[in-house]
Amino acid sequence: MENVFDYEDIQLIPAKCVVNSRSECDTKISLGGYSFKLPVVPANMQTIIDEKIAITLAENGYFYIMHRFQPEQRIDFIKDMKSRGLIASISVGVKPEEYEFVRQATEENLIPEFITIDIAHGHSNAVIEMIHHIKEHLPDSFVIAGNVGTPEAVRELENAGADATKVGIGPGKVCITKIKTGFGTGGWQLAALRWCAKAASKPIIADGGIRTHGDVAKSIRFGATLVMIGSLFAGHEDSPGETFEKDGKLYKEYFGSASEFQKGEKKNVEGKKMYVEHKGSLKDTLVEMEQDLQSAISYAGGTNLDAIKHVDYVVVKNSIFNGDRVY
Numbered sequence: 001m002e003n004v005f006d007y008e009d010i011q012l013i014p015a016k017c018v019v020n021s022r023s024e025c026d027t028k029i030s031l032g033g034y035s036f037k038l039p040v041v042p043a044n045m046q047t048i049i050d051e052k053i054a055i056t057l058a059e060n061g062y063f064y065i066m067h068r069f070q071p072e073q074r075i076d077f078i079k080d081m082k083s084r085g086l087i088a089s090i091s092v093g094v095k096p097e098e099y100e101f102v103r104q105a106t107e108e109n110l111i112p113e114f115i116t117i118d119i120a121h122g123h124s125n126a127v128i129e130m131i132h133h134i135k136e137h138l139p140d141s142f143v144i145a146g147n148v149g150t151p152e153a154v155r156e157l158e159n160a161g162a163d164a165t166k167v168g169i170g171p172g173k174v175c176i177t178k179i180k181t182g183f184g185t186g187g188w189q190l191a192a193l194r195w196c197a198k199a200a201s202k203p204i205i206a207d208g209g210i211r212t213h214g215d216v217a218k219s220i221r222f223g224a225t226l227v228m229i230g231s232l233f234a235g236h237e238d239s240p241g242e243t244f245e246k247d248g249k250l251y252k253e254y255f256g257s258a259s260e261f262q263k264g265e266k267k268n269v270e271g272k273k274m275y276v277e278h279k280g281s282l283k284d285t286l287v288e289m290e291q292d293l294q295s296a297i298s299y300a301g302g303t304n305l306d307a308i309k310h311v312d313y314v315v316v317k318n319s320i321f322n323g324d325r326v327y
């Protein structure tokens, strides 16, 4: 394939500014008939989101996707969000008990506004059958399906009824799929996103590999409606991962959903655990992200995210950090 590149290989080219202040720039997106403050969603992983964070995000106008690793709590989670008048956005897998869960939600009239089908290799009949099952029983739920890494997969999941697809096989910080299997979009996630977005007729979520706030703007440029972020969100004081102290410094744990820490066994492990530096609150990072994105919109010469979609760019192979890898 030609033109293979990743986030750090790209710089977007500024266009003439049309605002007097960055505060005039609007970072909102719309998805599934709802409007959200930012084109960003924290990863549906156990060290990234819990019920408390989901409530805070929903109350403050941000999109969220709850993880699927406490299946016994999912019905109560939907009830709780509904009782607060908040959007319910949950994840499911594809195993037989997940079919039963969807039936139960239907019977109890607990209709999540968003359902994300979250498996490693989303271009599969297992996902297509789950899309059909959800659309049959919960036709009003907006279905996000993934993960995939090719245009064929995007088209097939969209044709099966997915309302959005999630792109990214292996670019994640705690991912070892690329090493253990040799497959994935790791190292060329941004080019894979572009490839997939050209085939898409519905929104695409770019998942994995976001290392800086500028990568959000780059994802928008190459076709994402929003981005899913894990590692950049893992170190907050309110992140669910355990806090750990070493040599007087605080860290938070961040582990993969396919790691042995998540699975409780060493079977088909495709994720690892790492420690990220402890930092302030998620709220502060989201505010900073909004400001950075407002600035990006101003550099794009517009007043909203659409402006970023059309800017020119250059490929500066591995050089945007000028040899400085610290960011």
Ligand SMILES: NC(=O)C1=CN([C@@H]2O[C@H](COP(=O)(O)OP(=O)(O)OC[C@H]3O[C@@H](n4cnc5c(N)ncnc54)[C@H](OP(=O)(O)O)[C@@H]3O)[C@@H](O)[C@H]2O)C=CC1
Pocket (backbone or CB within 6 Å): 093, 094, 095, 118, 119, 120, 121, 126, 147, 168, 169, 170, 171, 172, 175, 177, 208, 256, 257, 258, 268, 270
């Ligand atoms: N975005 C990414 O790059 C990746 C993300 N992950 C994350 O890890 C978590 C666990 O994922 P996953 O293992 O799919 O979830 P599950 O363990 O729930 O597996 C889902 C089902 O798909 C089957 N399955 C899993 N991988 C494959 C494959 N490569 N080929 C055929 N069947 C497969 C499993 O069977 P069996 O286990 O028997 O094969 C199981 O029946 C998810 O949250 C996922 O998002 C994991 C890897 C890559």
Ligand SMILES: Nc1nc2c(ncn2[C@@H]2O[C@H](COP(=O)(O)O)[C@@H](O)[C@H]2O)c(=O)[nH]1
Pocket (backbone or CB within 6 Å): 043, 044, 045, 147, 168, 169, 170, 171, 172, 173, 174, 175, 176, 177, 178, 207, 208, 209, 210, 228, 229, 230, 231, 232, 255, 256, 257, 258, 259, 270, 271, 272
């Ligand atoms: N290959 C694996 N990928 C994983 C695993 N757990 C999560 N993920 C993916 O990573 C992103 C987050 O990426 P980041 O670069 O922002 O940290 C997440 O949304 C999943 O798609 C795993 O165990 N293996």
